[in-house]
Amino acid sequence: LTLPLNLHIKTKFYPKAVIVIAGVSGMGKTLFSFNTIASNFGKYPIFYFNSEMGPEALKMKLSYFPIPMTEWAKNMKVIDQWDFNNIADKIQPDAFNVIDYLEPEGEKAFNIHAVISAIIRRLNKGTALIAIQKKPGATMGTGGIYSIKAATLAISLDWGTIEITKNRFREADMQPTLNKINFEVHQGYKFMQLDGWYK
Numbered sequence: 001l002t003l004p005l006n007l008h009i010k011t012k013f014y015p016k017a018v019i020v021i022a023g024v025s026g027m028g029k030t031l032f033s034f035n036t037i038a039s040n041f042g043k044y045p046i047f048y049f050n051s052e053m054g055p056e057a058l059k060m061k062l063s064y065f066p067i068p069m070t071e072w073a074k075n076m077k078v079i080d081q082w083d084f085n086n087i088a089d090k091i092q093p094d095a096f097n098v099i100d101y102l103e104p105e106g107e108k109a110f111n112i113h114a115v116i117s118a119i120i121r122r123l124n125k126g127t128a129l130i131a132i133q134k135k136p137g138a139t140m141g142t143g144g145i146y147s148i149k150a151a152t153l154a155i156s157l158d159w160g161t162i163e164i165t166k167n168r169f170r171e172a173d174m175q176p177t178l179n180k181i182n183f184e185v186h187q188g189y190k191f192m193q194l195d196g197w198y199k
Contacts, residue, residue, distance in 0.1 A: 001013045001017070001040060001043075001096070001127060002036070002039040002040055002043075003019075003036055003039070004032055004035040004036060004039070004191040005162065005181055005183055005191050005193050006193075007153075007155070007162070007164070009173075010153075010164060010167060010170075010172070010173045010176075011152070011153050011167050011168070011169045011170065011172055011173065012169040012172045013127060013152065013153075014152075015123065015124065015125045015126065015127070016120055016123040016124070016126070016127070017127045017128075017152040017153075018116060018119065018120055018123075018127070018128045018129075018130060018150060018151050018152055019127075019128070019129045019130070019151065019152060019153045019154075019155065020116070020130050020132060020141070020147060020148050020151040020153070020154045020155070020166075021033075021129065021130070021131050021132070021154075021155045021156075021157055022131075022132050022133070022134040022138075022139075022140055022141025022142075022147065022154070022155070022156050022157065022165075023131065023132075023133070023134060023141075023156075023157035023158070024133070024134055024135070024136050024157075024158065024159075025133060027157055027158060027159045028157055028159060028185065029100065029101060029131040029157060030053075030061060030100055030131070031061075031185065031189065031191075032131075032157060032191070033048070033098050033100045033129060033131055034061065034062065034065065034189070035189070035190075035191055036098065036129055037075075037076055037096075037098055038065060038067060040096060041071065041075040041076075042075065043096075044095055044096040044126070044127075045077075045092065045094070045095035045096070046075055046076045046077070046095060046096045046098065047076070047077050047079055047092050047095050047096070047097050047098065048076050048077070048078050048079065048098045048100065049079045049082055049087065049090070049097065049098065049099040049100060050078050050079065050080050050100060051099075051100060051101055051102075051103070052101075058078065064187070064188035064189040065189045083105075084102065084103060084104060084105045084115060085105070087099065087102065087115060087119065088115060088118035088119050088121070088122050089122070091119050091122040091123065091126070091128065092126060093122060093123055093124035093125070093126050094124050094125045094126045095126045096126060096127055096128075096129070097119075097123075097126060097127070097128040097129070098128070098129045098131075099119075099128065099129070099130045099131065100131045101130075101131035101132055101133060102115065102116075102130050102131065102132050103132070103133065103142065104142060104143060109142050109143040109144070109146070110143050110144070110146040111143075111146075112132070112142060112143035112146055112147050113143065113146035113147070113149050113150065116130065116147070116149075116150045116151070117150050120150055130151075132147055134156065136158075138156075139156050139163070139165055140154075140156070140165060141156075148165060148166045151166055151168070152168045152169070153166065153167055153168065154166035154167075160182055160183060160184065160194075161180060161181070161182055161183070162180070162181050162183065163179055163180045164179040164180075165179075167179075175197055177199055178196075178197035178198055178199055179197070179199065180197065180198050180199065181193060181194075181195075181196075181197050181198070182194040182195055
């Protein structure tokens with residue numbers, strides 16, 4: 001599994017792996033998701049669980065990439081009919097599942113842990129990338145620590161900075177104490193690293 005900014009070299013991914021990316025609204029979660037999908041075309045079946053975009057908005061987001069719409073259609077199946085309560089049942093066990101985004105219903109945000117755990121149980125050889133919302137300045141997203149308890153890798157995304165907040169396989173990282181990296185978005189889609197990893 002390949003991630004933007006070579007984040008994958010900081011960890012290891014095995015079947016049933018779950019990546020949680022927490023970001024402020026409008027700060028690049030969807031762009032990160034689409035970059036991840038595009039870099040894994042042809043490796044796995046890919047399912048994109050769309051929560052808030054209509055077909056026109058989705059097409060507009062994808063149009064920034066130098067990839068024909070026919071390639072997106074061939075390599076990514078879009079799932080629109082799902083919600084917080086049934087997402088685990090919709091997960092494709094042997095595919096790469098991208099959930100954009102998962103929002104707990106009601107006031108009990110800690111319930112997100114139960115749903116992520118159910119997603120992991122549903123997975124077989126497959127993996128999942130789960131985007132969630134976070135407040136400006138927060139490290140973790142909706143549900144706090146409960147949102148990352150079951151994650152293989154947890155990432156906090158602010159505009160221009162990514163921080164690894166959990167890495168289950170940090171022994172694979174040659175620089176495990178360096179967990180932040182700065183970036184810019186070029187040409188409306190491309191994540192470009194600005195400098196090295198830092199603490």
